[in-house]
Amino acid sequence: MKDYRRKRILVTGGAGFLGSHLCQELLNEGHEVICVDNFYTGARDNILFQMENPHFEVIRHDITVPLYAEADEIYNLACPASPIHYQFDPVQTTKTSVHGAINMLGLAKRLKAKIFQASTSEVYGDPATHPQREDYWGNVNPVGIRSCYDEGKRCAETLFFDYDRQYKLSIKVARIFNTYGPQMHPNDGRVISNFIVQALTNEPITIFGDGSQTRSFCFVEDLIKGILLFMKSPNDFTGPVNLGNPQEFTILELAKLVLHLTGSHSKLVLKPLPSDDPTQRCPDISLAKNKLGWEPKVPLEEGLRKTIMYFDLLLSGKLNR
Ligand code: NAD
Ligand code: UDP
Numbered sequence: 001m002k003d004y005r006r007k008r009i010l011v012t013g014g015a016g017f018l019g020s021h022l023c024q025e026l027l028n029e030g031h032e033v034i035c036v037d038n039f040y041t042g043a044r045d046n047i048l049f050q051m052e053n054p055h056f057e058v059i060r061h062d063i064t065v066p067l068y069a070e071a072d073e074i075y076n077l078a079c080p081a082s083p084i085h086y087q088f089d090p091v092q093t094t095k096t097s098v099h100g101a102i103n104m105l106g107l108a109k110r111l112k113a114k115i116f117q118a119s120t121s122e123v124y125g126d127p128a129t130h131p132q133r134e135d136y137w138g139n140v141n142p143v144g145i146r147s148c149y150d151e152g153k154r155c156a157e158t159l160f161f162d163y164d165r166q167y168k169l170s171i172k173v174a175r176i177f178n179t180y181g182p183q184m185h186p187n188d189g190r191v192i193s194n195f196i197v198q199a200l201t202n203e204p205i206t207i208f209g210d211g212s213q214t215r216s217f218c219f220v221e222d223l224i225k226g227i228l229l230f231m232k233s234p235n236d237f238t239g240p241v242n243l244g245n246p247q248e249f250t251i252l253e254l255a256k257l258v259l260h261l262t263g264s265h266s267k268l269v270l271k272p273l274p275s276d277d278p279t280q281r282c283p284d285i286s287l288a289k290n291k292l293g294w295e296p297k298v299p300l301e302e303g304l305r306k307t308i309m310y311f312d313l314l315l316s317g318k319l320n321r
Helices: 017-028 044-050 083-088 090-111 147-167 191-200 220-232 251-262 286-292 300-315
Strands: 008-012 032-037 056-060 073-076 114-120 171-176 205-208 214-216 241-243 248-250 268-271
Touching: 008 017, 008 090, 017 032, 017 044, 017 220, 044 056, 073 090, 073 220, 083 090, 083 147, 090 114, 090 147, 114 147, 114 220, 147 171, 171 220, 191 205, 191 251, 191 300, 205 251, 214 251, 220 241, 220 286, 241 286, 248 251, 251 268, 251 300
Parallel strands: 008 032, 008 073, 032 056, 073 114, 114 171, 171 241, 205 268
Antiparallel strands: 214 248
């Protein structure tokens, strides 16, 4: 007998860092998962352990091209998230955000499927208010090196809300703040993976600028719980909602903590600050707390220990996957 609670769920970007964790949780919940990915920044290794699972399918596909598939729900995560990767082919980044959103929204419209959008704290740009609430409209450079990502994601939000208003689609838009954890790629380029890999290999820790800029880091387990609660929340709660950890650290503090936890002797080296690098970032998560009863539980030190253990195994070739 078919289990009526089992859904078929399509996850774009399912071979990436967040996508692979999400696929795993959806499979754990008993759903069928279709992972759609062009493997630009994603890795087959992230999903290898699911390949034998009869409820898991992979489609190699670029979401800038229309996709014909059948599903009850869609999670749209496809998009490179690390500045070095999204800046490598900025036109493709904008296409992925904008054409990709149009294609996935079109699919959701035909299927009458609920659709989740992985938006980002980058829609706030270099924020002039602190911490950032969802009703802040942001301070984004439209013509800078981060604009392909920031403006692409802002346009995707516009599309989601217009599809909702125009076609009564069921949408869920989350603004995700910096998230880290196992299954990040060692060459991902984001600060936590860079610092841990540098510390474990006794290479210099590269601090961009003077390290006084701040970020707030959410452990991946906490974030995935937030995404799943949001998707299950009543349809009239569309977001946008901030999902992230409100504990804020300077990049210098992060570097020192990574050195302490790894026991590394790496030196700190200062590198030029990339242009438009936001000076401060911290989510106000009151909305998520009130509407979803969600808040992150894993402190930075604990999440870093787990992530360090993962990279240690990966770099020493002992990871069994
Ligand atoms: P990631 O780079 O690890 O994963 C992105 C995945 O999307 C990869 O598997 C990649 O191959 C795939 N992809 C990229 N372009 C594609 C395309 N055109 N068609 C199909 N697949 C494509 O990044 P992540 O950290 O897992 O981020 C996932 C999503 O969450 C992204 O949309 C990102 O903007 C958003 N987000 C992440 C963070 C974070 O801190 N991790 C913060 C804010 C927002
Ligand atoms: N950063 C750094 N050294 C690195 C990588 C990043 O100092 O090796 C800084 C970067 O300039 C930014 C912060 O760390 O201020 C977070 O960068 P990341 O690329 O992880 O994400 P962002 O929040 O900027 O998208």
